[in-house]
Amino acid sequence: MHELKLDLAPMSPPRRFAATCDSTPTETDSSPESAAVSTSFAEPFAVVGNAALYHADCLDWMAAQPLASIQGVVTDPPYGLVEYSPSQQEKLRNGRGGVWRLPPSFDGHRRAPVPRFTTLGRDDLDRLSCFFSRWTAALMPVLVPGAHVLVASNPLVSHLVANAICMAGLERRGEVVRLVMTMRGGDRPKNAHHEFPDVTVMPRSGWEPWLLFRKPLDGRVQDNLRIWGTGGLRRHSPERPFADVIKSAPTQPAERQLAPHPSLKPQSFLREVVRAVLPLGEGTVLDPFAGSGSTLAAAEWLGYRSIGVESDMTYADMAVSAIKRLRDYEVPSSSASSR
Numbered sequence: 001m002h003e004l005k006l007d008l009a010p011m012s013p014p015r016r017f018a019a020t021c022d023s024t025p026t027e028t029d030s031s032p033e034s035a036a037v038s039t040s041f042a043e044p045f046a047v048v049g050n051a052a053l054y055h056a057d058c059l060d061w062m063a064a065q066p067l068a069s070i071q072g073v074v075t076d077p078p079y080g081l082v083e084y085s086p087s088q089q090e091k092l093r094n095g096r097g098g099v100w101r102l103p104p105s106f107d108g109h110r111r112a113p114v115p116r117f118t119t120l121g122r123d124d125l126d127r128l129s130c131f132f133s134r135w136t137a138a139l140m141p142v143l144v145p146g147a148h149v150l151v152a153s154n155p156l157v158s159h160l161v162a163n164a165i166c167m168a169g170l171e172r173r174g175e176v177v178r179l180v181m182t183m184r185g186g187d188r189p190k191n192a193h194h195e196f197p198d199v200t201v202m203p204r205s206g207w208e209p210w211l212l213f214r215k216p217l218d219g220r221v222q223d224n225l226r227i228w229g230t231g232g233l234r235r236h237s238p239e240r241p242f243a244d245v246i247k248s249a250p251t252q253p254a255e256r257q258l259a260p261h262p263s264l265k266p267q268s269f270l271r272e273v274v275r276a277v278l279p280l281g282e283g284t285v286l287d288p289f290a291g292s293g294s295t296l297a298a299a300e301w302l303g304y305r306s307i308g309v310e311s312d313m314t315y316a317d318m319a320v321s322a323i324k325r326l327r328d329y330e331v332p333s334s335s336a337s338s339r
Ligand SMILES: C[S@@+](CC[C@H](N)C(=O)[O-])C[C@H]1O[C@@H](n2cnc3c(N)ncnc32)[C@H](O)[C@@H]1O
Pocket: 001, 030, 031, 032, 056, 057, 058, 059, 076, 077, 078, 084, 261, 263, 264, 265, 288, 289, 290, 291, 292, 293, 294, 295, 309, 310, 311, 312, 315
């Protein structure tokens, strides 16, 4: 998830939450590449160790899966829904126009592009809510009872995403705070820097919310653990439970070279959270928005089984080599994770 600016008129009339969830996909909806994506899920696009990658729209893919076949989910969806549409991706790849921009370089280093959303209006926000309702409805049958679902978000839209997911049946289990210094916020008013030198429009953001949910249990936690192997989170050690604040450096240039996806999340963080979603270390972790396969790489590093789904062929291709490279990437010792 990336930088988002909301431009909501303060006096706009109140609207009902998530008006009508139209099931017809639009370009800004869930299925940016659905026309081009194979609907046969018999064979994965690639297999790397215990990781299987599918080139598909995740909504279609989930609809074709066996019931109760996934024990945990860690994923980083496209929150604006437009930035990964084919037309916006073409603009990004051509380096011209669209919602993607290069943030200013203060230290001489070229920064990774981030999507710019100058306006996300009420209709966009309704579409976002609808998308996550449909997404959760498709995910629910695939999960075993007690499966944890961790979804990367952004402080500006996380309330909508969380509400839509809960309304569709998952229980909210809090948030994991990824403490990371971002380039979001902290600016003075646009075109009035000199007039208001002591004002910042939004706080400089130093964290990223990862929303945590669980499919309702089958009995008590202990029953669910015995039957399904899920229901809790894996501890770091007998003395140290999994905790909901994780210090994290921004994704490092060395890691970006291994997987040049514009929304690459770092292995140091992913290894911790992927480890936690399988409380007994058994089962399969799903990433329905796999991108470069970074969640699958973390699962590989941990020795977990994993499945990724990616709708964009360029990123699916990238993931095939990136999963191995990210799996073998040695994170700097200060942020190393335990297996
Ligand atoms: C925010 S990126 C995830 C990047 C990932 N965190 C990484 O480290 O590489 C979201 C990804 O979801 C893909 N995507 C968007 N809509 C999708 C859909 N309906 N089904 C499957 N993948 C989708 C996009 O092409 C994009 O690569």
